[in-house]
Amino acid sequence: MSAVQRILGFESSCDETGVALVEVTDDAPPRLLAQALHSQISMHQAYGGVVPELASRDHVRRVLPLTREVLSQAGLALHDIDLIAYTQGPGLAGALLVGAGVAVSLAASLDVPALPIHHLEGHLLSPFLSADPPQFPFVALLVSGGHTQLMRVDDVGRYEILGETIDDAAGEAFDKSAKLLGLPYPGGPHLARMAEFGNPQAYELPRPLLHSGKPDFSFAGLKTAVLTQVKKIGEAACDQTRADLAASTQAAIVDVLVKKSLLALKETGLKRLVVAGGVGANARLREQLSATCAKRGVRVHYPELSLCTDNGAMIAMAAALRVQRGMAKPRRDGGFEVRPRWDLSAA
Numbered sequence: 001m002s003a004v005q006r007i008l009g010f011e012s013s014c015d016e017t018g019v020a021l022v023e024v025t026d027d028a029p030p031r032l033l034a035q036a037l038h039s040q041i042s043m044h045q046a047y048g049g050v051v052p053e054l055a056s057r058d059h060v061r062r063v064l065p066l067t068r069e070v071l072s073q074a075g076l077a078l079h080d081i082d083l084i085a086y087t088q089g090p091g092l093a094g095a096l097l098v099g100a101g102v103a104v105s106l107a108a109s110l111d112v113p114a115l116p117i118h119h120l121e122g123h124l125l126s127p128f129l130s131a132d133p134p135q136f137p138f139v140a141l142l143v144s145g146g147h148t149q150l151m152r153v154d155d156v157g158r159y160e161i162l163g164e165t166i167d168d169a170a171g172e173a174f175d176k177s178a179k180l181l182g183l184p185y186p187g188g189p190h191l192a193r194m195a196e197f198g199n200p201q202a203y204e205l206p207r208p209l210l211h212s213g214k215p216d217f218s219f220a221g222l223k224t225a226v227l228t229q230v231k232k233i234g235e236a237a238c239d240q241t242r243a244d245l246a247a248s249t250q251a252a253i254v255d256v257l258v259k260k261s262l263l264a265l266k267e268t269g270l271k272r273l274v275v276a277g278g279v280g281a282n283a284r285l286r287e288q289l290s291a292t293c294a295k296r297g298v299r300v301h302y303p304e305l306s307l308c309t310d311n312g313a314m315i316a317m318a319a320a321l322r323v324q325r326g327m328a329k330p331r332r333d334g335g336f337e338v339r340p341r342w343d344l345s346a347a
Contacts, residue, residue, distance in 0.1 A: 005082040006033070007321060008070070008106075009316025010063065013091025013119045015040040016051045017062040018312030019070045020083075030320035032129055035313045036066040045185050055093035063102050070312075081112060083330060087118035089339030090146075096338035104336045109114035113330030115319050118347040120147060122314035123276040124301040125156065125300030129317050133199050133338055134274050134301040139264045143257060143285075144277035145171030145188075150215045150264040152346075153274070156321045159344055162264045165213030170279050173219035177226045191246045192282055194332070199249030203229055205252040207259075215264045219321045220251055222327045258292055265298055272300045273290030281308035290324055 004025050011018035020035035040058050044050050072076060086103035089096055100116070108113035124140055127133060137154045139162070148165040168176070171188055178187025205225050208218035226249055232239055233241050261273060265285065273293060279285065280302055293300045322328040 005320075006076065006080055007083045007085055007223035007316045007319050007323070008067070008081045009117075009312045009314075009319060010084070010086040010099040010103045011122070011310050011315045012059045012063065012095050013087045013089070013117070013310060014095060015044060015055050017066060017309060018315070019063065019066040019330050020312035020316045021070050021074050022316035024320035024324055026324070027074070029128070029133065031177055031245070032317070033076075034070045035311065036069040036073070037311050038066060041186060045173045046137055048074050048179065050092070052092045052094055055092060056098055059098040059344050063235070066304065073134055075276045078106075078110060081110060083113050083115055083323065084110075085115045085315050085317065086116050086121065087119045087315055089119060089342040091119055091340060093338060093340045095275075096340065098295075100336045100338050104331075107332075109333045112139060112240040113332050115322070115328050115330040116336065117315045117318045118308075118342060118344055119315075120320045120344045121347055122238070124151070124153065124344075125158070125318045125321055126276055126307045126311075126314040127256050127274050127301045128321065129313055130299060130301065130304050134272055134299075137270060138260070138274050138301075139268055139270050139281075140271035140276060141257065142276070142277050143170045143279035145169060145175060145293075147277065148217050148219075148257075149344075150260060156325055157327055157347070158319075161345055162267065163217065163260060164180070165219065166215040167218050168218035168223060170217070170219060170257060171277070173222055173253050174250075174279065176223045178246075180223075180226055180230045181246060188279065188282075192195045192250060192284065193275055194243050195247040195250040195284070198243030198245070200247040200251035203248035205229075205248050207252050207256050208292075209258055210259055215254060215260045217251065217260060219256075222249070241269070250282075250284055254282070254288050255287060258288050261289065262292065262296070263301065271297060272299045272301070276303055276308075278309050281305050299346065
């Protein structure tokens with residue numbers, strides 16, 4: 001690689017359009033120069049969830065203005081870009097096609113290579129953009145709306161799945177429980193805010209697979225238990241009752257995530273944990289993990305709160321780390337494909 005490369009990253013896997021610019025050199029950590037993000041939350045709220053066709057159309061509207069904003073922030077022009085990275089998958093097919101199509105077309109027009117990136121690898125490596133970046137090897141807890149996994153990470157591209165959910169992801173458990181409580185989309189953050197005013201011990205909710213001895217997860221049973229309690233308390237439930245149920249639900253999810261993370265750390269013998277993904281922004285999870293790991297001499301690393309959700313910075317960073325290690329396989333032929341379903345271990 002040349003002494004300095006500037007990488008433009010595009011993220012469009014679901015309901016956020018993210019663009020970012022990262023600078024990478026041979027012997028220094030990659031540096032985030034600028035980023036811009038547009039969330040589609042307000043558009044999808046009326047439907048109670050993401051509408052794929054609307055998401056794709058909104059990415060079309062947002063991606064180029066965001067690119068101009070990022071370049072303006074960095075004080076650079078398109079001809080200063082050396083490589084363009086984009087999310088290849090997993091995600092919504094139409095949304096992925098927008099980001100990939102723009103990235104590859106722009107790369108061809110600038111005569112620079114384009115590099116596809118795994119969305120989950122972006123989340124996994126996002127803590128390297130924080131003020132306290134981790135060091136390899138580490139155990140990673142990847143928790144988002146669609147994925148809950150524990151992995152051993154020995155280096156970029158060297159991932160071993162230790163455990164994963166057999167049904168709902170942790171983020172789904174938050175969102176579905178929130179919907180049962182009548183909270184708006186996206187439910188997880190609303191449930192967490194309501195939980196601040198509730199008693200986490202008010203309801204005895206299940207912790208599926210908590211004592212299985214394996215680092216796998218299951219949250220479908222918890223959702224069913226929340227539904228049962230919602231039916232019991234009825235429509236006339238007061239705000240405090242709903243807050244108590246929200247707090248108890250959050251406590252159950254966090255207990256499982258913490259216990260399974262400790263199990264994975266014990267199995268691997270590692271003393272470093274990285275938390276990534278949207279649920280990684282949950283304050284209760286951060287509090288519990290930090291306190292529990294500190295007692296065991298384990299360092300915990302989180303991405304900045306602004307980088308927990310989908311964003312272009314994590315895609316550009318993943319590309320930069322691959323470039324720095326000579327692992328990148330960019331294309332110049334103008335071709336591309338998207339992979340709505342894509343196992344990280346196959347990336």
